[in-house]
Amino acid sequence: MSVIYILITVSLIVAVIFFVAFVTAVRSGQYDDSYTPSVRMLFEDELVEPEEDSEPSNSTKN
Numbered sequence: 845m846s847v848i849y850i851l852i853t854v855s856l857i858v859a860v861i862f863f864v865a866f867v868t869a870v871r872s873g874q875y876d877d878s879y880t881p882s883v884r885m886l887f888e889d890e891l892v893e894p895e896e897d898s899e900p901s902n903s904t905k906n
Contacts, residue, residue, distance in 0.1 A: 869875065
């Protein structure tokens with residue numbers, strides 16, 4: 845039974861270490877995206893499909 849207490853303690857310590865490492869990485873800006881904003885202007889003018897008219901199409905007329 846004492847092994848369970850040791851395993852829970854060790855797993856909590858490891859979880860806290862990973863959480864601290866994650867918070868440190870986020871605060872240091874490791875997950876900031878500096879590439880996408882510089883390329884976004886190149887892809888702003890995407891092709892826009894024309895809107896369909898509300899009139900019925902000519903294919904039904906004889």
